[in-house]
Structures are given as C-alpha cells and as structure tokens.
Amino acid sequence: MHQKNIMKALVYHGVTKKSWEEKPKPAILQSTDAIVRITKTTICGTDLHIMKGDVPEVEDGRILGHEGIGVIEETGASVTAFKKGDKVLISCITSCGKCDYCKRGMYSHCENGGWILGHLIDGTQAEYVRIPFAENSLYHIPEGSDEEALVMLSDILPTGFECGVLNGKIQPGSSVAIVGSGPIGLAALLTAQFYTPAQIIMIDPDDNRLEVATKFGATHIINNSKEDAVEKIKALTNKKGVDTAIEAVGVAATFELCEDIIAAGGVIANIGVHGKSATLHLEKLWAHNITITTRLVDTVTTPMLLKTVQSKKLDAKKLITHHFKLSDIMNAYETFGHAAKEKALKVILSNE
Numbered sequence: 001m002h003q004k005n006i007m008k009a010l011v012y013h014g015v016t017k018k019s020w021e022e023k024p025k026p027a028i029l030q031s032t033d034a035i036v037r038i039t040k041t042t043i044c045g046t047d048l049h050i051m052k053g054d055v056p057e058v059e060d061g062r063i064l065g066h067e068g069i070g071v072i073e074e075t076g077a078s079v080t081a082f083k084k085g086d087k088v089l090i091s092c093i094t095s096c097g098k099c100d101y102c103k104r105g106m107y108s109h110c111e112n113g114g115w116i117l118g119h120l121i122d123g124t125q126a127e128y129v130r131i132p133f134a135e136n137s138l139y140h141i142p143e144g145s146d147e148e149a150l151v152m153l154s155d156i157l158p159t160g161f162e163c164g165v166l167n168g169k170i171q172p173g174s175s176v177a178i179v180g181s182g183p184i185g186l187a188a189l190l191t192a193q194f195y196t197p198a199q200i201i202m203i204d205p206d207d208n209r210l211e212v213a214t215k216f217g218a219t220h221i222i223n224n225s226k227e228d229a230v231e232k233i234k235a236l237t238n239k240k241g242v243d244t245a246i247e248a249v250g251v252a253a254t255f256e257l258c259e260d261i262i263a264a265g266g267v268i269a270n271i272g273v274h275g276k277s278a279t280l281h282l283e284k285l286w287a288h289n290i291t292i293t294t295r296l297v298d299t300v301t302t303p304m305l306l307k308t309v310q311s312k313k314l315d316a317k318k319l320i321t322h323h324f325k326l327s328d329i330m331n332a333y334e335t336f337g338h339a340a341k342e343k344a345l346k347v348i349l350s351n352e
C-alpha cells in the first residue's frame, strides 16, 4: 500500500548510481503547472549519458526521464486547456510560450524552460511528474490513439525530424546518409521519407541495426566496422558524396565522417550529443558551399508528427522493441544499456 503523498521513482545518485525508491509525490508550485500520473514512459540515450556523468548539472536526488504519456491528476489555477482525467503527451521540452525564444519557435532555449525535465527538475521515470507551463508543454492525446506509439513523440521523432531532416534540407530525389542507426538515426530515417529522397544510406557498425534500417526504408547500408564508408559512398554517388549527411551518434569520428562524405552544396546536420571537440576540416570544405547545422530539438513539429502517427503515415511503434513494468525499470536500464547485445531500440515502461 502506498501512502497518499508517496510515490516510486527512478532517482539519480551520482555517476553510475541510481535506485528505484520512494519520493514525495509532486505538488503544484505555480498556477501554470499540472501534475500528470505517468502511464507509459521510456529511457533515452541521454539518460545513459547522465549515468556516465556526461551531464554534470544533474544533481544527486534527481528523478530522471523526459519522455512519456499520462493522465492529468491536478492542474494549477491558470491552466484551462487541460483538466483532471485528460490523457496527455509530455514534450521533452518545457516552454513558457511567452519569452523571446518561445515567440521565435525556439522552445529548446525557452528562458523559463527548455530541456529541464529529468535534468534540472524531476522527470517522468516516476509514478507522477510535475509539468511546468502545462498548456505549452503537454498535448492532448486524441481518442483511439495507439498510446505506445505516442511515447516516441516526446523526444526521438521530433529530434530526428527537426535536427536531422528539416535542418538537413532533405529534398525529393536527393541523397542522404545517416551516420548512426540507433533510435534517433532510425527516427531520422523514418521521417526523411516524408520528402522521398532517392537514396538513404545508413551507416553503423552493428549488423542488427542495419537490418532494422533496411526494413525501415534505407536504400543502402554500410557497416563501417567492416567496410570503408567514404569509398562506398563515393561509389554510390558518382564520386560526389551525399547532399545531406546526418550525424546521429555524438562522437568526433562520426562528425568527421560526415565532413568526408558531403557533396558540394550539401548540409551536415548534427543531432548527436557531443562531449568532446571534433576537427573541422575547413581546408577541405571552405570552397564547397557546405552548411553545418546544430540544434537542440524544439518540439515545434510535435502537432504535425502527431497527425502523421494518427493517420498511420508514420509507424512510430516500429521503434519499440522491449516492454517492462515501470517498477522493473532497473532491469529496463540494463537491457537498454546493452542495446547491441539485447537488440534493443526503445523500451516501454508501463505504470498500470
């Protein structure tokens, strides 16, 4: 039996330390807050970065998680768009809707929010979560939705789409290479197909992930632990390179690979979370009309992506490989942390 004001949550206790433990249930702090009872959540590659110590702002005692869906439990006095009992999708980005950045659609840099969930404030890997600026940071879940699929809309689909596909300016008939075939690279692969590029070449050292990429619509795959990716891309593109190179790993070598495979006039669109510097080969790129883009997801495309999932134009559920009870989250982290061995993409944690 749970006491009334106690819940269970996945709590970070410093590098490599975490536990599933009791925490006070969150309460409304501002009139713009909502409390959401989590029904489904997941684990992100970013959570693994936090556990490794790559995100040092995360404090001991923080509840992790920035993705999920749930049911409104309580709303602050000024929240009118949501009421108790409404099913909601939680955005990984919190936005006030009022600051300069929000007015420009750059929610990721909201002066009062941005990526704070499971980072600077308690997150979604818990039975309940407090969502600040609920009206701008939550979305109604349409009746009859496949709710598991919608968990993919909290972060990975908008991230792959905004940082990879939109920033990469993918055009009909163009050539695209995606370096990294993990969940984010695959989310970029799925959403790149809105624009019908002629070639989508997936590059990864894991054969299972490349096989998944083929099923998801990749036209070519390259295992860069066995083959020379630069040579193979030159062979596939009349020696030109690709029009769009998407970096979906977050290490120097994969960013530098993008520099080696980009065609004149092309775009290198970085998605990866980088903890170290990479070499910019300006001596090769300066005369090639190259654009390099970086972005933290704004989640401005979430309403559009929600429609594509609802209408079955985008099969988001394909990204889910494993299911756990929320209370079994420690095992879920083990599975997700050994993704290659476990053939894991996204895991769903259910609190029901």
Ligand SMILES: [Zn+2]
Pocket (backbone or CB within 6 Å): 044, 045, 046, 047, 066, 092, 155, 156
């Ligand atoms: Zn994430």
Ligand SMILES: [Zn+2]
Pocket (backbone or CB within 6 Å): 095, 096, 097, 098, 099, 100, 101, 102, 109, 110, 111, 112, 113
């Ligand atoms: Zn704002």
